[in-house]
Amino acid sequence: MTKELYPRERLGRVQEEAARAGLGALFLTPGPDLRYVTGYDALPLERLTCLVVPAEGEAFMVVPRLELPAARESPAGGLGVELVPWDETDDPFALVAGRLPGGLAKVGVADRMWAVMALRFRAALPGAEQVAAGRVLSGLRMRKSAAEIAALREAGAAIDRVHARVPGFLKAGRTEREVGRDIADAIIAEGHAAVDFVIVGSGPNGASPHAELSDRVIGAGEPVVVDIGGTMPSGYCSDSTRDYCVGEPPADYLAYYEVLKEAQQASCDAVRPGATPEAVDAAGREVIAAAGYGEYFIHRTGHGIGLETHEEPYIVAGNTEPLEAGMAFSIEPGIYPGPHGARIEDIVVCTADGHERMNRTGRGLVVVG
Ligand code: ZN
Ligand code: ZN
Ligand code: ZN
Numbered sequence: 001m002t003k004e005l006y007p008r009e010r011l012g013r014v015q016e017e018a019a020r021a022g023l024g025a026l027f028l029t030p031g032p033d034l035r036y037v038t039g040y041d042a043l044p045l046e047r048l049t050c051l052v053v054p055a056e057g058e059a060f061m062v063v064p065r066l067e068l069p070a071a072r073e074s075p076a077g078g079l080g081v082e083l084v085p086w087d088e089t090d091d092p093f094a095l096v097a098g099r100l101p102g103g104l105a106k107v108g109v110a111d112r113m114w115a116v117m118a119l120r121f122r123a124a125l126p127g128a129e130q131v132a133a134g135r136v137l138s139g140l141r142m143r144k145s146a147a148e149i150a151a152l153r154e155a156g157a158a159i160d161r162v163h164a165r166v167p168g169f170l171k172a173g174r175t176e177r178e179v180g181r182d183i184a185d186a187i188i189a190e191g192h193a194a195v196d197f198v199i200v201g202s203g204p205n206g207a208s209p210h211a212e213l214s215d216r217v218i219g220a221g222e223p224v225v226v227d228i229g230g231t232m233p234s235g236y237c238s239d240s241t242r243d244y245c246v247g248e249p250p251a252d253y254l255a256y257y258e259v260l261k262e263a264q265q266a267s268c269d270a271v272r273p274g275a276t277p278e279a280v281d282a283a284g285r286e287v288i289a290a291a292g293y294g295e296y297f298i299h300r301t302g303h304g305i306g307l308e309t310h311e312e313p314y315i316v317a318g319n320t321e322p323l324e325a326g327m328a329f330s331i332e333p334g335i336y337p338g339p340h341g342a343r344i345e346d347i348v349v350c351t352a353d354g355h356e357r358m359n360r361t362g363r364g365l366v367v368v369g
Helices: 010-020 032-038 065-073 092-099 115-124 134-142 146-169 176-189 203-207 251-269 277-290
Strands: 025-028 050-054 060-064 082-086 106-109 129-132 194-202 222-231 240-246 302-304 311-315 328-331 346-351 354-357 366-368
Touching: 010 025, 010 032, 010 050, 010 134, 025 032, 032 050, 032 134, 050 092, 060 065, 060 092, 065 082, 082 092, 092 115, 106 115, 115 129, 129 134, 134 311, 146 176, 146 222, 146 240, 146 328, 146 346, 146 366, 176 194, 176 222, 194 203, 203 222, 251 277, 251 328, 251 346, 251 354, 277 311, 277 328, 311 328
Parallel strands: 025 106, 060 082, 106 129, 240 366
Antiparallel strands: 025 050, 050 060, 194 222, 222 240, 302 311, 302 328, 328 346, 346 354
């Protein structure tokens, strides 16, 4: 599983991309880019761990000596990459600079590298312009392999099992936080390694797309937006939104909920190789606007997903880079008129002739209690 997810040949492709972008080297500190290239889920620490991928020559990874056993045991240890330990009194930035050819004009630093480390690299390589490495890697990361799509499918099934349990947690008289705690436990129990976020937006809080869990008591007859996600042991993420109502839903809510369902379907149906993200966004937005709710759909339709919950491609007006088979992203239109709101979110993968949903639970309103 790990080998297919994090194949050995990926490092060579990353090296090619770095050379193509005119970068003398890439510096990848712990984070999604390092994990993508090596499978190593390293802890971000104040001591430098950094995979150095030169445009020419062998990649190597500097690691604090006390992290050496963890690095060796990680998938990175099996890649044949030289591990270069450094001791407490060493300067690992000088160590990296000393192993690279002199006169590098441009280097890529991981998007999530700590600023203090980027500044130390700048001092160690004063002649090298620093650019974000993410744009070099995003082309690769956007185009998922069959193993990555299988991992997303597994993540989708896990979060679907959590949604299936949500009706058991939602009751009038409980607070959002109490329900959220049960959901977080279920996210782990259903196979995730970490809980990334839990949104339980009841009543008016449902009209705020990124509402934080609160101590608000959920009342009878209130719609509740539940948007949840986590990271699987594979490293791949889940993200799905479903809508619930504790008791009889308000009539005005039911009216726009049907529109939203139709819009979500329209955007999914617009997904195919060659379609632009902005066309996918427009397909759902037009349905919502035609029904008179256009002003209440206040965010983009979706975001890419993989080793990060939010990554490229973004499904938004202005993004005209055509979709390709293997790209994975959310389709999550919402309508937020108040005093309640709704959003329906599935992760979909662009296939050779359309789309495949990673989330399979019904998209109808779930009435509980
Ligand atoms: Zn969001
Ligand atoms: Zn999302
Ligand atoms: Zn979400």
